Amino acid sequence: MHLIFKVTFATMEVIITLIKKDFLVDFRQKYLLAGIALYVFATIYISYLAFNSVIAPAIWNALFWLILLFSSVTGMFKSFGQEANRTYYYYYLASANHILAAKLVYYLLYEFLLVILLGALFITFLGNPVEQPVLFLLNLLLGAIGLAVSFTLIASIASKSDNGNTLMSILAFPVIIPVLLLAVTNSRKIIFGASFQDISGNLLTLVCFNVIIIALSFILFPYSWKN
Amino acid sequence: MINNRLKLILLAGFSLLQLVAFGQSPVEMADNFRGEGKIYVVVMVILTLLAGIFWTLFRFDRKLKELEKEIESKK
Amino acid sequence: MKYLLNSKSWKWVSIGLLTYTVIGGFFLPVPRLPILNETIRILHFHVPMWFGMIIMFAISFVYAVKYLSTKELKYDLYAKEMVSVGIMFGMLGIFSGMVWANFTWGEPWSNDPKQNASAIALLMYFALLILRGSLNDDHQKARITSVYNIFAFAILIPLLFVLPRMTDSLHPGNGGNPGFNAYDLDSNLRIVFYPAVLGWTLLGLWIATLKIKLSMLQMILDDK
Numbered sequence: 435m436h437l438i439f440k441v442t443f444a445t446m447e448v449i450i451t452l453i454k455k456d457f458l459v460d461f462r463q464k465y466l467l468a469g470i471a472l473y474v475f476a477t478i479y480i481s482y483l484a485f486n487s488v489i490a491p492a493i494w495n496a497l498f499w500l501i502l503l504f505s506s507v508t509g510m511f512k513s514f515g516q517e518a519n520r521t522y523y524y525y526y527l528a529s530a531n532h533i534l535a536a537k538l539v540y541y542l543l544y545e546f547l548l549v550i551l552l553g554a555l556f557i558t559f560l561g562n563p564v565e566q567p568v569l570f571l572l573n574l575l576l577g578a579i580g581l582a583v584s585f586t587l588i589a590s591i592a593s594k595s596d597n598g599n600t601l602m603s604i605l606a607f608p609v610i611i612p613v614l615l616l617a618v619t620n621s622r623k624i625i626f627g628a629s630f631q632d633i634s635g636n637l638l639t640l641v642c643f644n645v646i647i648i649a650l651s652f653i654l655f656p657y658s659w660k661n
Numbered sequence: 662m663i664n665n666r667l668k669l670i671l672l673a674g675f676s677l678l679q680l681v682a683f684g685q686s687p688v689e690m691a692d693n694f695r696g697e698g699k700i701y702v703v704v705m706v707i708l709t710l711l712a713g714i715f716w717t718l719f720r721f722d723r724k725l726k727e728l729e730k731e732i733e734s735k736k
Numbered sequence: 737m738k739y740l741l742n743s744k745s746w747k748w749v750s751i752g753l754l755t756y757t758v759i760g761g762f763f764l765p766v767p768r769l770p771i772l773n774e775t776i777r778i779l780h781f782h783v784p785m786w787f788g789m790i791i792m793f794a795i796s797f798v799y800a801v802k803y804l805s806t807k808e809l810k811y812d813l814y815a816k817e818m819v820s821v822g823i824m825f826g827m828l829g830i831f832s833g834m835v836w837a838n839f840t841w842g843e844p845w846s847n848d849p850k851q852n853a854s855a856i857a858l859l860m861y862f863a864l865l866i867l868r869g870s871l872n873d874d875h876q877k878a879r880i881t882s883v884y885n886i887f888a889f890a891i892l893i894p895l896l897f898v899l900p901r902m903t904d905s906l907h908p909g910n911g912g913n914p915g916f917n918a919y920d921l922d923s924n925l926r927i928v929f930y931p932a933v934l935g936w937t938l939l940g941l942w943i944a945t946l947k948i949k950l951s952m953l954q955m956i957l958d959d960k
Contacts, residue, residue, distance in 0.1 A: 441792050469843055498799075587883075591867070591880055591883060594871065594876065595870040595880075597870060601866070601867060601870055604863045604866055604867075606865050607859070608856055609888060611895070611900075612891060612894065612895045612898055642894075646891075650887055650890055654883045654887060657882070658880055659756075659881065688766070689773060690768055700762055703762065706835055707758050707762075708758055708759075711751075711754055718747075719747075721946050722747075722946065725946065726952065727955070729953065732956055732957070733954060
């Protein structure tokens with residue numbers, strides 16, 4: 435029993451160290467984070483100008499998810515892209531599952547930051563058609579988790595290629611469709627006044643998808659990681 | 662009186678006729694086309710095409726086998 | 737696979753079944769249904785394309801798993817050629833369906849879940865081929881594409897169950913449309929349809945074995 439505790443503790447420590455490392459790298463290269471923030475801001479500001487501040491709720495919803503999708507794809511690739519040169523280091527330090535767990539947490543935090551930024555900018559510039567914020571946020575949370583976890587494995591695959599950035603979007607878009615479709619449909623229904631009962635089936639499917647993707651990532655990541 | 666009865670019979674007759682017509686072909690199909698026997702032409706054409714495809718596939722099979730043998734013998 | 741590559745007899749089965757499909761498909765009586773009319777017969781030609789695509793992708797999935805567990809390059813080759821034949825089936829299915837839909841629904845593309853599902857499936861597997869093309873080392877190529885192959889297939893199958901919940905299908909047999917579905921296929925249709933699926937699938941396997949043999953020869957030549 436004592437041994438198991440010790441092992442779990444050690445595992446957690448490795449994972450936390452890896453996450454810390456990711457944030458430290460980001461902190462040192464501030465231009466990357468600033469670039470993504472600017473990207474999000476510019477896209478929303480352009481749509482604000484283009485729509486002339488008159489925007490129907492259905493379009494607000496579609497636009498929100500589209501911008502979230504594109505900014506996630508742009509941001510997600512960078513972390514694995516940097517790892518390509520350091521792969522051999524890690525072999526000595528941590529197992530593939532540790533690295534994947536750390537990356538998953540890192541991407542999740544990153545995705546949440548993105549959602550907060552995006553939401554704030556959307557409400558400022560394009561108004562707020564959401565009348566049930568709790569339900570909307572719950573669905574948004576599940577959708578964001580889905581995006582983050584699917585992109586983690588795809589980013590690790592794409593980083594093996596020379597032109598990973600292009601490949602990232604080609605590989606990720608078809609795979610993300612089920613999660614996106616469920617989340618977008620849900621949030622449209624919520625904006626048009628659906629109750630929890632109306633969308634609980636879809637929410638459950640979304641949770642199942644997230645679990646499937648996480649499980650698959652843990653099965654497949656060791657194969658895509660090791661050279 | 663007779664006039665009325667005739668009307669009734671005629672009405673019944675025509676509605677029966679309509680029913681029969683409806684029962685016979687509720688939906689339009691290519692019955693005429695089949696009746697004239699042109700369907701045989703269509704089927705023959707498609708079968709000929711299929712035969713051509715199969716023949717080509719078999720030829721590919723044979724060619725590949727020959728190539729395999731050649732490469733084996735050169736080893 | 738060894739049997740498929742070396743034996744000839746199953747090819748005759750495919751020929752027999754497809755000949756039977758054409759003859760039976762055109763001559764046997766079919767249910768008379770409004771809107772569909774005589775076009776109900778494309779059930780034997782268009783729908784097996786879709787089945788063939790899924791079966792090819794499933795076989796490819798199995799070989800991708802096999803590659804990852806054995807690291808033998810030939811399994812990766814099988815998986816790749818199965819994907820390319822599956823894509824061929826998918827394209828044929830989509831285009832034949834669009835021709836039919838243009839007549840029956842009035843437009844070639846109408847946000848139907850089955851159309852969307854096949855389009856998404858094709859997108860995934862096209863992406864797989866692009867991924868393949870962008871990697872150089874043989875073993876790395878095989879490993880990375882196997883991973884993506886498994887991931888894509890495992891996403892695709894639940895997707896097939898999720899999509900129909902989003903919008904109602906226009907396909908015959910769904911959402912109050914006249915026609916057939918897996919459970920009330922007319923018995924006259926069934927005795928042609930099932931052999932048709934088997935026949936077309938075997939034809940696909942035949943083409944796949946040819947491509948596999950060709951790639952194996954290419955591999956031997958490259959090694960020299």
